[in-house]
Amino acid sequence: MRVSVIGCGYLGAVHAAAMADLGHEVIAVDVDAEKVAALSTGTPPFFEPGLPEILSSSLASGRLRFTTDIAEVAGCELHFIAVGTPQSDDSGAADIRFVDAAVDALLPNLGPEDVVVGKSTVPVGTAQRLAEKLLSAGSSATLVWNPEFLREGFAVKDTLSPDRLVFGVADGVGQDRALAAVREVYAAAIASGTPVVETDLATAELVKTAANAFLATKISFINAMSEIAEATGANVTELADAIGYDSRIGRRFLNAGVGFGGGCLPKDIRAFSARAEELGLGSSVAFLGEVDAINLRQRQRVIDRVISDGGGDPVDLKVAVLGLAFKPQSDDVRDSPALDVARGLAEAGALVTAYDPEAMGPAQKRFPELKVASTLQQALLDADIAVLVTEWPEFVQLDPRTAGDLMAHKRIVDARNVLNPAEWRAAGFHYSSLGRP
Numbered sequence: 338m339r340v341s342v343i344g345c346g347y348l349g350a351v352h353a354a355a356m357a358d359l360g361h362e363v364i365a366v367d368v369d370a371e372k373v374a375a376l377s378t379g380t381p382p383f384f385e386p387g388l389p390e391i392l393s394s395s396l397a398s399g400r401l402r403f404t405t406d407i408a409e410v411a412g413c414e415l416h417f418i419a420v421g422t423p424q425s426d427d428s429g430a431a432d433i434r435f436v437d438a439a440v441d442a443l444l445p446n447l448g449p450e451d452v453v454v455g456k457s458t459v460p461v462g463t464a465q466r467l468a469e470k471l472l473s474a475g476s477s478a479t480l481v482w483n484p485e486f487l488r489e490g491f492a493v494k495d496t497l498s499p500d501r502l503v504f505g506v507a508d509g510v511g512q513d514r515a516l517a518a519v520r521e522v523y524a525a526a527i528a529s530g531t532p533v534v535e536t537d538l539a540t541a542e543l544v545k546t547a548a549n550a551f552l553a554t555k556i557s558f559i560n561a562m563s564e565i566a567e568a569t570g571a572n573v574t575e576l577a578d579a580i581g582y583d584s585r586i587g588r589r590f591l592n593a594g595v596g597f598g599g600g601c602l603p604k605d606i607r608a609f610s611a612r613a614e615e616l617g618l619g620s621s622v623a624f625l626g627e628v629d630a631i632n633l634r635q636r637q638r639v640i641d642r643v644i645s646d647g648g649g650d651p652v653d654l655k656v657a658v659l660g661l662a663f664k665p666q667s668d669d670v671r672d673s674p675a676l677d678v679a680r681g682l683a684e685a686g687a688l689v690t691a692y693d694p695e696a697m698g699p700a701q702k703r704f705p706e707l708k709v710a711s712t713l714q715q716a717l718l719d720a721d722i723a724v725l726v727t728e729w730p731e732f733v734q735l736d737p738r739t740a741g742d743l744m745a746h747k748r749i750v751d752a753r754n755v756l757n758p759a760e761w762r763a764a765g766f767h768y769s770s771l772g773r774p
């Protein structure tokens with residue numbers, strides 16, 4: 338099929354490359370000429386395993402092109418909207434200006450039987466408004482809402498073989514044709530057994546919001562349990578293992594630690610709360626305020642722990658911060674707990690040296706005064722204490738004897754609960770984690 342993708346950020350760049358990899362003819366559009374130039378040479382502007390490979394092969398096959406000229410989408414049957422919906426500066430609400438701008442730009446280029454497929458995460462009610470916008474502009478194109486659930490670090494795999502596909506469409510003339518078109522574009526995933534939920538526009542929008550709210554709640558739940566475990570001498574990891582064996586609960590997303598970050602979960606729960614307030618239903622999701630508060634408290638809890646384990650006085654305390662990305666296999670530092678811990682310690686007067694295998698460039702853009710080391714060993718050299726805040730494999734596999742030889746004092750705070758306490762203690766370390774003795 339001939340498809341266009343509007344917006345070449347994380348979601349759009351991966352989606353465009355994946356659609357071309359599946360054999361579709363793809364034209365991908367972004368207003369940022371620099372981004373378009375980089376992507377056109379096969380260089381993604383962010384780190385994502387597997388993306389450079391499918392980007393290069395799709396560009397070489399001639400099935401994928403990037404452009405800044407929206408008029409080039411004319412003639413495509415499907416148009417994916419994959420622009421960002423960042424948190425507004427002045428409130429928790431989502432800023433959906435880019436979605437509206439994408440639809441406005443598409444309008445003059447749409448054919449009468451085209452299908453516009455919204456993938457961006459939007460407040461419930463947006464899709465209905467956009468469908469009305471198409472109608473009132475005289476377009477007979479149909480809008481389908483098809484939320485994206487990709488995880489950073491697994492974005493290519495999640496796009497090519499998603500857990501489920503959700504297609505929301507309003508009742509009406511173009512409904513059947515639009516559903517047939519989205520089923521065709523995702524034919525490979527559907528043929529291999531991916532479940533499909535066909536629903537209305539509002540439900541499709543809510544599926545994404547509700548999924549992220551649930552995942553965030555799971556993480557904050559286990560982090561709340563880790564506070565209780567710590568006060569009572571219990572072990573939160575064993576607790577998570579034990580409750581996780583109940584298949585109604587499940588073990589995934591029950592890892593206690595410094596909490597969730599990134600470009601989705603934090604902003605999506607705030608946007609959901611803001612939308613619920615607008616609907617007069619703030620109290621229905623008031624718990625999400627608590628989920629957010631527990632999550633942010635974890636960052637302060639880690640900062641306080643580093644200071645207390647480091648001897649109580651943060652001033653001139655040499656701290657090695659291991660990790661800056663919001664999670665491993667990503668260079669994304671948006672709302673990163675790791676970066677907040679580094680910043681909080683530096684603001685308290687500590688001498689912070691940070692290291693991350695991928696995220697140092699993006700971290701320094703956001704926090705230019707941050708001192709970074711070019712290797713893990715350099716970060717540890719002469720440190721009074723280390724704090725592991727992103728569970729990259731090279732940190733998880735770190736040999737405590739090597740670390741101990743480099744550091745001024747053998748102290749580590751494991752803010753992701755991923756190291757073996759017995760091993761680190763046997764190597765002479767003062768070891769602490771969150772909610773584990």
Ligand code: UDX
Nearest residue numbers: 485486487488489590591592596597598599601663664
């Ligand atoms: C998330 C959703 O998983 C995805 O479906 C949605 O489309 C976008 O948002 P992503 O932001 O890539 O994806 O990261 P995810 O793997 O969900 O992790 C989010 C955060 O939660 C990370 O900071 C991670 O470290 C943290 N986390 C995750 C925990 O603290 N504990 C866990 O048990 C799991």
